[in-house]
Amino acid sequence: MEKLSKCSKLEGDPEIDLNDKSDQINTEWGAFGDDGEIEDLRTEFDRQVDEETINPGQQLFLKMSSGMYLGDLVRLILVRLARENLLFDGKTDGISEKGVFLTEYISEIEREFLEDDDQIFSKTFQILKSMGIDEVTKLDCVCTLVSTRAAHLIAAATAALLNRMGRQFVSIEIDGSVYRFHSTFSRLYDKKLSELIDMHLKYQLVLSIDGSGQGAALVAAVAVRIKEAKKNESNQ
Structure with missing residues (x-):
């Protein structure tokens, strides 16, 4: 949830009151870095993984942190070290x-x-x-290095959102096989997140099964309610 007054792209829209409302924001942070923002963090192994995907140059943050790619990142590092x-x-x-x-x-x-x-x-x-x-x-x-980096990247992205929102307490629902089943990922993520957020902010981590699907359904339900409320107001 974000205050609309902080959404600069909505400024000037006559249909939106920026002063007294909040809205749900879909960050789509898997694509973070597609414009070069995280280029300094990418390694030759990240670039090789990216080049071998069906969408090179896209979803770069995802390719550095998702379980879909971590195994191959480790493999490429092992290959390089073995060749040397x-x-x-x-x-x-x-x-x-x-x-x-x-x-x-x-x-x-x-x-x-x-x-x-x-x-x-x-x-x-x-x-x-x-x-x-x-x-x-x-x-x-070298497994620990790859999984630790992934956990720290996601923690940094989460901390940026929490610090921007500035809410005193936030529940964070987390989905995904790496967080659910990896032996140390959740601990690494939690530890780094606690180090990066403002000391006055608090949070709790909640494991969510099929969180993506449930989140999409929740957003759709809220959107329908808002639309119906506006329609009722206009009819009165």
């Missing part, structure tokens, strides 16, 4: 194909690093061995 003989004894055959490193692997590997007190990391070795990689050491994981 820093990982896997220089072998890349098992990870050279797009899509072989699933985003769910990131969570499984990170969970093992958190929970495996004996530091055997059998699941991690199993995942990599399934891709033909046998020369693995306990130092060969």
Whole structure:
């Protein structure tokens, strides 16, 4: 929800009273960066992922933070490090194909690093061995970097909205498989968000199943009610 008085694009519209109303804003932040705003944050791996999609140059923020792309980001980093003989004894055959490193692997590997007190990391070795990689050491994981960056990017975008709105308390509904199932993503997101927002603002995170669909239905319902209210006013 945003105060209409802060919506500069609506200034001058005779049908809108900017002084006493708020409206729901669809940020569509997946496309944030399409005009170059986050170019300094993008890496060669982000650009390679983008180039191999059906819509290169679009939805750049989404491609840096969505579960649809995180697995391939990790894969490309591993390929680069292996080619420089820093990982896997220089072998890349098992990870050279797009899509072989699933985003769910990131969570499984990170969970093992958190929970495996004996530091055997059998699941991690199993995942990599399934891709033909046998020369693995306990130092060969870059998953945490990719998932942490994604969580921090989304936290920064959320914090920008909360700080702009300036509401004392906001409930944030979150949907998506990465937030729901990743072993550390929700904690990383929450921690960074709390660091970035104004110290006087409070929030709560609420897991929402099919939040996108429910949100669209809610917006449609509100729009219909507003339209009907205006129609009734004009008939009186």
